[in-house]
Amino acid sequence: MQSISTIDPVDDAAxxxxxxxARESREKLLTWALPVATLLAAIGAWExxxxxxxxxxxxxxxxxLIAKTLWTDGPSLMGSAWFTVRLTFWSLSLAIIGGVLLxxxxxxxxxxxxxxxxxxxxxxxxxxxxxxxxxxxYVDSTFAALLIxxxxxxxxxxxxxxxxxxxxxxxxxxxLFTLYRATPWQRLRxxxxxxxxxxxxxxxxxxxxxxxxxxxxxxxxxxxxxxxTGLASxxxxxxxxxxxxxxxxxxxxxxxxxxxxxxxxxxASRRVLGHWHESEIRRDQ
Amino acid sequence: MKGDxxxxxxxxxxxxxTSTLAVSDMSLTINEGDFxxxxxxxxxxxxxxxxxxxxxxxxxxxxxxxxxxKGKTExxxxxxxxEPTLMPWATVQDNVFLPLRLAGVSRDGAASRVAExxxxxxxxxxxxxxxxxxxxxMKMRVSIARAMVTRPRILLMDEPFAALDEMTRxxxxxxxxxxxxxxGLTVIFVTHSVFESVYLSTRVVxxxxxxxxxxxxxxxxxxxxxxxxxxxxxxxxxEARRIxxxxxxxxxxxxxxx
Ligand SMILES: Nc1ncnc2c1ncn2[C@@H]1O[C@H](COP(=O)(O)OP(=O)(O)O)[C@@H](O)[C@H]1O
Ligand SMILES: [Mg+2]
Numbered sequence: 207m208q209s210i211s212t213i214d215p216v217d218d219a220a221x222x223x224x225x226x227x228a229r230e231s232r233e234k235l236l237t238w239a240l241p242v243a244t245l246l247a248a249i250g251a252w253e254x255x256x257x258x259x260x261x262x263x264x265x266x267x268x269x270x271l272i273a274k275t276l277w278t279d280g281p282s283l284m285g286s287a288w289f290t291v292r293l294t295f296w297s298l299s300l301a302i303i304g305g306v307l308l309x310x311x312x313x314x315x316x317x318x319x320x321x322x323x324x325x326x327x328x329x330x331x332x333x334x335x336x337x338x339x340x341x342x343x344y345v346d347s348t349f350a351a352l353l354i355x356x357x358x359x360x361x362x363x364x365x366x367x368x369x370x371x372x373x374x375x376x377x378x379x380x381x382l383f384t385l386y387r388a389t390p391w392q393r394l395r396x397x398x399x400x401x402x403x404x405x406x407x408x409x410x411x412x413x414x415x416x417x418x419x420x421x422x423x424x425x426x427x428x429x430x431x432x433x434x435t436g437l438a439s440x441x442x443x444x445x446x447x448x449x450x451x452x453x454x455x456x457x458x459x460x461x462x463x464x465x466x467x468x469x470x471x472x473x474a475s476r477r478v479l480g481h482w483h484e485s486e487i488r489r490d491q
Numbered sequence: 492m493k494g495d496x497x498x499x500x501x502x503x504x505x506x507x508x509t510s511t512l513a514v515s516d517m518s519l520t521i522n523e524g525d526f527x528x529x530x531x532x533x534x535x536x537x538x539x540x541x542x543x544x545x546x547x548x549x550x551x552x553x554x555x556x557x558x559x560x561k562g563k564t565e566x567x568x569x570x571x572x573x574e575p576t577l578m579p580w581a582t583v584q585d586n587v588f589l590p591l592r593l594a595g596v597s598r599d600g601a602a603s604r605v606a607e608x609x610x611x612x613x614x615x616x617x618x619x620x621x622x623x624x625x626x627x628x629m630k631m632r633v634s635i636a637r638a639m640v641t642r643p644r645i646l647l648m649d650e651p652f653a654a655l656d657e658m659t660r661x662x663x664x665x666x667x668x669x670x671x672x673x674x675g676l677t678v679i680f681v682t683h684s685v686f687e688s689v690y691l692s693t694r695v696v697x698x699x700x701x702x703x704x705x706x707x708x709x710x711x712x713x714x715x716x717x718x719x720x721x722x723x724x725x726x727x728x729x730e731a732r733r734i735x736x737x738x739x740x741x742x743x744x745x746x747x748x749x
Contacts, residue, residue, distance in 0.1 A: 378576040381547050385570055386593040396589070400580045482580045482621055 267451040272458060275451040283440060283452075287459045290421055290436040293349070294463070297356030298417040301364050302410070304357070309368025313398065314390075319369070330362040334420060338427035352424045352436075359420030360413040367409020371402025404483050407475040414467040422460060437463075493524040496558065497645065497677050498544060503553035505539050505703075512702035513539045517553070519696065519705065521679070523644070526671055526715065528688035528695045529681045530738060536703020537681040538573075541647050544679065545570050560644060565594035569638030571648040575630035577622040577637075584609065584618040587637045594641070601640075608636040611670065628659035632666070639670060646671065646678045653683070661722075664691060668716045685738060689730045690722055697734070699741035706741040709734055 249269045255261070256268040263271055276283065308326075312319040338355045345351040375397050383393050425438035437456050444453040479486040498521040505514040514536040521527055529537045542548040544555055545568060560567040577586045584605050591601040609615050612632040622630055631651060638646060648667070652660040668691060671678050682688050688695045693715050697707035711730055713721065721727055 376576065378572045378574060379578065381542070381572075382570070382576060382589075383593070384547055385545055385568070386566055386590050388593045392593055396592070397578070400578065403580070482623065487623070 264448060264450050267454055271451050272454045275455040276458065279452055279455060283437075283455060283459060286435050286437045286440045286456070287463065290418075290425075290438070290460070291463060293352055293356055293421040293425075293436060294418045294467070297353055297420060298360050298414060300353070300357050301360035301413055301417060305361050305364025305409075305413075306368050306406075309365050309372060310394070312365075312369045313372035326362060326365060329358055334359055334423055335427055338424055342428055348428060352421065352428060355424030355427070356417055356420035359423075360417035363409045363413040363416060364406070367405045367412075368402060371405035371409075372398045374405060375401035403478055404485060407471075407478060408485075411468070411471045411475060414471040415464060418460070418464050418467055493522075493675065495523050496520050497523040497525075498558075498679075499554075499556045500540075500544070501554045501556070503540070503543060503555055504551050505536070505543060505548065506551045512551075514543070515702035515704045517703075517705055519708075521677060523558075523677050524675055525694055526668070526678045526692045527680065528692040529679060529698055530685065530688045530695050530734065531683065531698030531706075532700055532742060533683060534703075535698040535700035537698055538649050539703065540698075541570075541649050541679060541681055545647055557645070562642070562644070564642045564644070565596065566590055566641040567643050567645060569641065569643040569646045571631075571634050571638050571646070571651045573650045573653060575622070575627075575634045577630060577633055579622050581621075582618065583614060583620050583622070583625070583633050586622070586633055587640050590637060590641045604640055608640040611639065612636045612666065626659075627655055628663060631655065631663060635663075635667070635670070639674070642674070644675075644677060646676050648678065649681045650683065651680075652687075660687075665719075667691070672716050685731055685735045689727060689734055690717060695734050697737050697741060707737040709737060 253269050256266060267275075308322070312322070334355050337358070338351075341354050342348070342351045345354065379397055379401075383397050388396070421436065422438045425436045426442065437460050440456040441453055441460075444450070444456065476486050498519075500517050500519040503514060503517045504512055506512050517536075517540060529540065531537055539548065543550050544557075547570075557567075578589070581589075587605045587608050588598065588601050591604065592598075596604075606615070606618070609618055612635055614629065614632055614636065617625065617629065622633070625633070634651070651667075652663050655663065664687065667678070667680070670676065678692075680688070680691055682691075689711060693711060695707075695709045695711060696705055697709065698704065699706040711734075713726060713730065
């Protein structure tokens with residue numbers, strides 16, 4: 207036998223060079239600097255407009271006043287923020303657990319999926335605001351009631367992301383696992399779960415934001431009942447008392463919470479998929 | 492023993508739903524050490540026949556018998572798909588490790604076998620790479636290494652190199668022949684290329700479509716394995732013409748059918 211094979215040229219391995227590295231660091235700078243600069247400019251413009259047109263603070267407070275309120279009302283607002291954080295975190299965690307478990311059951315059995323899917327859809331299409339008063343009546347603990355409302359919102363994206371993901375495994379790879387007589391567990395562990403990760407991570411990004419929305423909306427509905435202390439309650443309270451700067455301060459905290467959730471889920475997705483999935487691979491131009 | 496029947500197909504048919512037969516009444520005896528090509532136009536049931544032999548598709552009627560394995564192997568039958576079919580989230584060595592992992596072999600226990608399989612396809616240096624970092628030909632080599640890692644007797648390949656460029660394809664052709672020869676493999680190689688089938692195989696099974704069936708069974712009597720020189724010789728052309736004519740005959744017949 208002749209012509210023992212040699213390796214074909216690696217066409218993907220781009221040579222590292224100074225120019226590419228410089229371009230990369232420039233790009234990195236731009237992805238941060240550009241949005242931050244735009245944001246600062248917008249805040250500056252806001253501050254200037256309020257000052258130039260003498261807009262009263264009970265209509266639109268200046269960013270500087272909002273910052274001051276955040277500082278002075280810090281302790282009470284932080285307590286509320288922590289409540290909302292806990293609510294969001296727990297509802298998202300439970301949504302992940304419930305969504306993944308039920309998604310796995312759905313993927314394993316068509317019959318179960320067909321019988322339970324209507325319930326999942328009803329849960330999804332009925333606005334939480336409409337169910338929340340009922341839940342508040344049935345559940346004694348306000349925190350638990352809020353948790354259920356926020357959970358309903360985050361649960362569905364995770365469920366559908368998991369089901370779609372588990373179904374998305376390549377059919378030839380499925381054949382390969384059949385050929386090697388993989389057990390159901392091996393199939394789940396080594397084929398279905400990794401195949402499901404991209405759509406699960408996409409669902410997680412959506413569900414993260416939705417859990418926060420669910421937590422805030424639920425609290426708005428429960429607001430009438432009083433004794434709860436999340437950021438939404440602070441907003442309602444401030445609105446009753448016409449404390450507009452405080453309202454904005456609470457709003458800023460909600461937004462920041464949303465941004466943190468977005469950054470965390472984006473980071474997690476990059477961590478998990480970065481080394482192999484198209485959606486998270488960075489390409490040199 | 493080389494030359495003993497290893498796969499026997501007896502009047503095997505396959506129908507998907509209520510459509511026409513994908514494979515009709517296929518009878519074939521394949522001997523140990525044979526390098527067989529299934530040659531035919533697309534849609535003539537080559538993949539279907541191969542998957543039935545692999546046990547990936549149930550037969551509609553007929554029987555397929557595979558002689559029991561005697562040697563030590565985790566899995567007696569390797570399969571190479573038309574696409575490399577690698578797990579994109581796993582490194583090259585983890586992809587090759589998969590069949591052993593599924594058979595319950597530990598990572599440490601498999602390490603030397605995985606390394607050996609990678610060496611045989613010339614990919615030792617790429618053990619830690621991810622599939623997306625490899626060229627099409629290299630991915631196909633990983634796929635071959637994975638099929639070989641369980642030390643199978645039988646290797647089934649479904650148009651494995653159809654998507655590759657000519658140069659890479661001829662290199663991989665030689666690799667497969669070398670592996671088959673060194674390990675005494677029985678190979679069924681599905682292709683729609685007359686030249687590939689002539690160069691590679693000791694026997695060419697020509698298939699025809701609608702219904703999928705064996706149209707001709709030709710032996711290529713030139714000593715095997717063959718040299719690169721033979722590929723550009725008169726003898727090669729003559730064999731290619733003979734098989735090409737047989738294939739044309741089936742295509743013409745099909746044309747009259749319509
Ligand atoms: N899973 C399937 N369901 C229905 N029909 C199929 C399926 N797989 C193959 N066929 C049909 O069977 C015939 C043979 O297909 P195939 O074995 O893939 O041909 P080849 O590999 O020779 O191109 C084709 O007509 C194809 O449409
Ligand atoms: Mg095919």
